[in-house]
Structures are given as structure tokens and as C-alpha cells.
Amino acid sequence: MRVGILGATGYTGQELVRLLSNHAAAEIIYLGSSSMAGKSYAGIFPQFSSEAAVELQDETVPDGVDVLFCALPHGITAARAGNYLARGIKVIDLGADFRLHRPEVYEKWYKVKHPAPELLPEAVYGLPELHRNGINGKSLVANPGCYPTATLLALVPLLRAGLLQEDSLIVDAKSGVSGAGRGASLGTHFSEVNENFKPYGVAEHRHTPEIEQELSEAAGRELVVSFTPHLVPMIRGILVTIYAGIKEGVDEDDLRAAWQESYRDEVFVHVLPEGVWPQTKFASGGNHAFLQLMVDRRTGRAVIAAAIDNLVKGASGQAIQNMNILFGLPEDLGLKGRGMWP
Ligand SMILES: NC(=O)C1=CN([C@@H]2O[C@H](COP(=O)(O)OP(=O)(O)OC[C@H]3O[C@@H](n4cnc5c(N)ncnc54)[C@H](OP(=O)(O)O)[C@@H]3O)[C@@H](O)[C@H]2O)C=CC1
Numbered sequence: 001m002r003v004g005i006l007g008a009t010g011y012t013g014q015e016l017v018r019l020l021s022n023h024a025a026a027e028i029i030y031l032g033s034s035s036m037a038g039k040s041y042a043g044i045f046p047q048f049s050s051e052a053a054v055e056l057q058d059e060t061v062p063d064g065v066d067v068l069f070c071a072l073p074h075g076i077t078a079a080r081a082g083n084y085l086a087r088g089i090k091v092i093d094l095g096a097d098f099r100l101h102r103p104e105v106y107e108k109w110y111k112v113k114h115p116a117p118e119l120l121p122e123a124v125y126g127l128p129e130l131h132r133n134g135i136n137g138k139s140l141v142a143n144p145g146c147y148p149t150a151t152l153l154a155l156v157p158l159l160r161a162g163l164l165q166e167d168s169l170i171v172d173a174k175s176g177v178s179g180a181g182r183g184a185s186l187g188t189h190f191s192e193v194n195e196n197f198k199p200y201g202v203a204e205h206r207h208t209p210e211i212e213q214e215l216s217e218a219a220g221r222e223l224v225v226s227f228t229p230h231l232v233p234m235i236r237g238i239l240v241t242i243y244a245g246i247k248e249g250v251d252e253d254d255l256r257a258a259w260q261e262s263y264r265d266e267v268f269v270h271v272l273p274e275g276v277w278p279q280t281k282f283a284s285g286g287n288h289a290f291l292q293l294m295v296d297r298r299t300g301r302a303v304i305a306a307a308i309d310n311l312v313k314g315a316s317g318q319a320i321q322n323m324n325i326l327f328g329l330p331e332d333l334g335l336k337g338r339g340m341w342p
């Protein structure tokens with residue numbers, strides 16, 4: 001496959017280059033940049049010198065690209081995707097433009113008009129472990145957000161099995177700072193985040209409707225969640241801790257059985273042995289998610305945790321997993337590594 005990447009200089013773009021450089025069936029033929037066209041990629045990022053001997057070009061996607069990863073801020077990809085699709089290029093959007101099925105929900109939470117609502121029915125929500133059959137044969141994939149990926153992997157099987165009190169869900173999430181991208185901002189520069197730990201986007205984070213959309217689909221009825229993200233002074237990693245009431249008569253074994261049933265044959269989702277709780281370092285650098293739960297006998301609530309690397313399973317790794325599905329390749333091609341920690 002001949003691969004193109006828009007936003008190749010960003011964090012998820014760089015992660016795509018890192019992972020695709022070890023992918024046996026993919027060749028990067030185009031790296032697009034709005035600000036650095038004409039420069040050598042390896043000149044800017046010497047860590048990729050042998051893998052990415054491609055010069056950055058402007059954002060005009062050349063003919064010959066089979067699949068285009070759009071690692072761009074939201075709002076940009078939707079305006080251009082119709083053109084790429086018409087040229088027979090498969091599009092995997094790492095941003096948020098095609099994740100929400102209803103344009104009015106996008107417009108409410110993202111505060112911009114959706115540039116291409118007519119394309120929304122063509123898009124599939126690309127969380128392979130939960131929507132694999134829907135991805136096959138599509139040309140437009142909405143790669144999920146990082147917090148939704150961790151949250152949905154934990155909750156969807158439990159909701160599909162009807163085990164949780166659907167209106168009781170509280171999602172307490174923490175992310176490393178790379179989740180905010182490469183650009184500097186007041187809230188994310190070194191002295192604001194180092195030796196500090198803070199919530200943000202309280203009761204208004206844009207991942208809330210994405211999580212609610214997918215959980216509602218799993219539960220078979222509209223539901224709402226309390227979702228609070230926090231910024232942690234580290235670079236990579238997401239840990240979500242979820243508190244959920246359980247239905248009368250349900251116990252820990254039932255919850256665990258629902259996970260096992262869903263993830264038994266999955267290479268990237270790991271239900272940890274009882275008592276072993278996920279840590280972000282398990283996931284760092286790899287396309288893997290780690291899950292654990294217990295029922296707190298005192299409160300009667302389930303405590304559920306999931307860890308992923310926001311840049312890999314939460315973005316670029318998952319995007320490559322989606323590419324593998326679109327092209328009928330083994331899903332773990334180029335993604336086999338367990339990460340940077342032993
Ligand atoms: N970081 C993460 O953990 C995750 C990010 N995402 C999503 O993936 C997408 C990319 O994220 P990420 O790589 O972190 O972002 P970055 O800010 O690190 O990179 C985005 C890149 O987009 C390019 N770009 C093109 N047009 C513009 C523009 N108008 N304004 C700013 N940048 C522009 C820039 O490269 P150039 O100047 O070379 O064109 C920039 O490097 C976003 O939609 C993000 O929300 C999704 C999941 C997780």
C-alpha cells in the first residue's frame with residue numbers, strides 16, 4: 001500500500017511514521033505539511049533518518065496514494081475528504097470530524113459548522129474490537145478519540161451484556177500531555193504541567209458526546225455519563241478509572257466473563273489477572289489496552305480501569321489497525337510490539 005500522511009510533523013503524524021516504517025506492506029510515499037513543505041523529514045526529525053527519507057510536500061495529495069492518514073486539527077479533514085474519496089483514496093481521519101453521527105452534535109460541542117455532513121453516513125467509527133465488521137469495505141474511517149478508546153473498550157461489553165446501571169457511569173480520566181498535540185499553549189507548557197496535576201474541560205469536554213454516542217448504542221438507549229479528564233505531568237499514556245453501579249444479582253464474575261467473551265480472541269486488549277491493575281507504562285509505545293475491574297463490596301459499585309498509550313492505541317496505532325482491516329491484512333501487521341517497557 002502506498003501511504004500518505006497529512007499532519008506528518010505533528011505528534012500523531014510522527015507516531016504514524018515511526019510505526020509505518022516497520023510495516024511490511026506499507027510504503028510512505030507522501031508526507032504533507034502546511035508549514036514545512038520542501039524540508040527533509042529526516043532533517044527535522046533525525047530519529048527517523050533511515051526510515052523516512054521522504055521530503056515534506058505541500059498539502060496537495062499526489063496521485064498514487066492508496067490510503068491517506070489525516071492527522072490534522074479538527075475541521076480541516078472534513079472539508080477535503082470528499083475530494084480524496086472521489087479520487088479513490090481511502091481516508092483515515094485521526095481527528096474528530098467523522099466520529100459523531102449527527103452534525104448538530106458536532107456543531108454543539110466543537111462550536112463550528114460541520115464542513116461535510118453529507119459524508120457522515122459514509123464514515124465508520126473505527127474502534128476495531130467493537131465495530132470490526134462495519135470497518136471492512138469502507139473508505140472513510142473515523143479513528144476514535146484517545147479517552148473514548150480506553151473508556152469504550154472497558155464499558156461497551158458490560159453494557160451490551162446488560163450488567164450495569166446505565167445512568168450511574170462516572171469516568172475519571174488522566175492523560176499525558178502529548179494528548180494535546182505539539183503546539184504550545186498556556187495550559188500545556190512545561191511550567192504549567194510539570195509537578196502539577198489538574199482537571200480540565202470539566203462537564204464540557206468534546207469527548208463526552210463521542211463516549212455517550214457509543215455507550216448509548218451499546219446499551220440500546222440514550223444515556224449520559226460524567227466524564228472528567230485530567231492532565232498528568234508525563235508525556236504519554238491514558239488511564240481511565242470508571243465507577244459504575246451494577247444491576248441486581250450481577251457479580252464480579254459476570255462482569256469479567258463479559259470482557260472475556262468479547263476479548264478472548266483479541267490481540268490488543270488484555271484483561272489482566274485478578275488484582276493486577278493497569279498502569280500506563282504497560283501500554284507505552286504499543287497498540288495494547290490493559291483492563292481490570294473489581295466490585296467494591298462496601299459500596300456495591302464496580303471499579304473499572306483501562307490503560308492505553310494515547311498516541312498509539314489512542315491514535316496512530318489504532319489508525320494503522322484500521323488500515324490493515326481496510327486492506328484485508330492481518331490486523332496486527334506492523335503493530336506486534338508490546339511497547340517500550342519490558
Ligand atoms: N495527540 C493525541 O494523543 C491524539 C490526537 N488526536 C487527534 O489527531 C489529530 C492530530 O493530533 P496531534 O498530532 O496531536 O496534533 P499536532 O498539533 O501535534 O499536529 C497536527 C499537525 O497538523 C498540521 N496542520 C495542518 N494545518 C494546520 C492548522 N491549520 N493548524 C495547526 N496544525 C495544522 C501541522 O503540521 P504542518 O505544520 O506540518 O502542516 C501539525 O503539526 C488531531 O485532530 C487530534 O485531536 C487523536 C487522538 C489522540
Ligand SMILES: CC(=O)N[C@@H](CCC(=O)OP(=O)(O)O)C(=O)O
Pocket residue numbers: 074094095096144145146147175176177178179180181207229231
Ligand atoms: C491531554 C489532551 O489535551 N488531550 C486531548 C485529547 C486528544 C484527542 O483524542 O483528541 P481529539 O478528540 O481532538 O482527536 C484533549 O483533551 O483535547
